[in-house]
Amino acid sequence: MTRILMTLLVSLFLTVPLAAQEVADAPQSDRSATGGAQTLDDILARQRGEKIDDSFRSGATGDPDSAAGAANQLGTLGGASDSEVWRALRYGKGDVTVSTGGPEARVLIQDGGMKWLQFRKGPLAQYGAYLLGGTIVLLALFFLLRGRIRIDGEKTGRTVTRFRAIERFGHWLMAGSFVALGITGLITLFGRKVLIPAFGHEMFSTMAIASKWVHNNISWAFMIGLVMAFFMWVMHNIPNKTDLKWIAVGGGIFKKGVHPPAKKFNAGQKMIFWSVILFGASISVTGLSLLFPFELPMFAKTFAILNQTGLPQALGFGDLPVMLAPHEEMQLATLWHSIMAFVLMAIIIAHIYIGSVGMEGAYDAMGSGEVEEQWAREHHSLWLEEVHKAEGQTDGKATPAE
Numbered sequence: 538m539t540r541i542l543m544t545l546l547v548s549l550f551l552t553v554p555l556a557a558q559e560v561a562d563a564p565q566s567d568r569s570a571t572g573g574a575q576t577l578d579d580i581l582a583r584q585r586g587e588k589i590d591d592s593f594r595s596g597a598t599g600d601p602d603s604a605a606g607a608a609n610q611l612g613t614l615g616g617a618s619d620s621e622v623w624r625a626l627r628y629g630k631g632d633v634t635v636s637t638g639g640p641e642a643r644v645l646i647q648d649g650g651m652k653w654l655q656f657r658k659g660p661l662a663q664y665g666a667y668l669l670g671g672t673i674v675l676l677a678l679f680f681l682l683r684g685r686i687r688i689d690g691e692k693t694g695r696t697v698t699r700f701r702a703i704e705r706f707g708h709w710l711m712a713g714s715f716v717a718l719g720i721t722g723l724i725t726l727f728g729r730k731v732l733i734p735a736f737g738h739e740m741f742s743t744m745a746i747a748s749k750w751v752h753n754n755i756s757w758a759f760m761i762g763l764v765m766a767f768f769m770w771v772m773h774n775i776p777n778k779t780d781l782k783w784i785a786v787g788g789g790i791f792k793k794g795v796h797p798p799a800k801k802f803n804a805g806q807k808m809i810f811w812s813v814i815l816f817g818a819s820i821s822v823t824g825l826s827l828l829f830p831f832e833l834p835m836f837a838k839t840f841a842i843l844n845q846t847g848l849p850q851a852l853g854f855g856d857l858p859v860m861l862a863p864h865e866e867m868q869l870a871t872l873w874h875s876i877m878a879f880v881l882m883a884i885i886i887a888h889i890y891i892g893s894v895g896m897e898g899a900y901d902a903m904g905s906g907e908v909e910e911q912w913a914r915e916h917h918s919l920w921l922e923e924v925h926k927a928e929g930q931t932d933g934k935a936t937p938a939e
């Protein structure tokens with residue numbers, strides 16, 4: 538699974554510089570025949586989806602100073618022809634005044650929507666489906682090869698408390714809402730392609746309306762669960778030296794009888810925890826900006842900070858755009874929201890597998906909160922020692938001094 542994630546991220550990082558290169562390498566058209574206006578070649582290149590340097594158009598928006606005075610013969614022309622006015626509107630350079638609405642109302646034309654739509658129904662849906670499908674196939678293969686990870690030693694019949702009721706409540710609040718958000722999000726993304734052909738427009742309309750309602754409202758439960766999980770478990774998820782030993786033997790999950798020591802959470806679980814916190818926070822923040830349209834623009838500001846670090850330039854992205862139309866902010870928010878959600882869904886599918894069918898005795902930790910002592914000894918030996926020590930101390934303290 539890690540390999541798939543790496544491939545996705547690397548290809549993401551590699552395709553953007555390539556795209557940037559395309560702009561730089563785009564052949565300069567000879568526009569002398571059109572007096573500098575776009576040529577048939579420009580139009581055809583654009584229709585083929587090629588990147589073209591269109592500064593010759595975006596810059597040609599008229600010159601107010603060239604306007605003939607109102608008192609002159611044939612004045613006033615206003616310094617800009619109709620085409621120049623439309624071009625200024627298209628490139629967000631028009632001097633627009635509106636009586637109501639925020640900054641978004643001043644944007645009369647913006648053409649980012651087409652790119653957004655194509656990315657959403659193209660690579661986003663395609664690679665997203667590959668990622669989820671690939672994860673499920675890999676887990677099925679793992680199950681076929683390794684089978685269920687059993688408790689190797691003899692069961693003791695004694696149990697240890699692993700998670701208190703409040704911890705289990707926080708987990709299931711986050712888990713239940715995440716599953717609902719994932720399913721309704723996928724219905725929204727794949728509806729047109731998969732569900733309309735299968736169920737028809739009318740049925741899909743009902744499903745889409747219900748999905749949107751569930752998605753928008755359940756999001757709060759996820760955010761509350763996320764905050765709870767962070768505060769309840771962050772102290773147990775600080776990386777330490779034991780994690781290196783755990784990683785060195787692959788956590789023992791590939792071989793029967795291998796049980797590296799671990800505290801309350803092993804290195805694998807720490808990776809899950811930090812993925813949930815970081816990806817979950819990123820999904821939540823972009824989700825909030827979609828829930829309150831145009832109120833929480835964040836990409837231009839983030840890009841400005843990133844540009845200052847020099848990182849995008851070092852990676853070949855060049856300067857990231859710091860002037861974004863409010864609509865472009867929303868378009869980026871939906872795309873980032875979905876990309877992060879796909880990555881987290883893939884991670885969570887693996888987590889659900891190992892927390893249920895993949896490992897004997899694991900589910901009890903979040904079910905009843907009580908785990909078999911032998912399970913704890915095999916998977917969290919250092920934690921079990923701590924629990925026994927604490928119990929001993931508690932017993933000691935409870936004895937009244939005489």
Ligand code: HEM
Nearest residue numbers: 711712715716806809810813885889892893899900902903
């Ligand atoms: C829906 C099915 C799910 C099942 C059956 C499940 C099961 C479990 C179990 C058994 C544990 C405890 C592992 C242990 O004792 O060491 C656990 C922990 C945890 N779960 Fe889930 N879980 C589910 C969904 C989710 C979801 C959707 C999220 C987050 C979006 C999540 C996040 C976590 C985190 C952060 C932990 C603590 C770290 C870890 O053990 O990896 N779980 N889960």
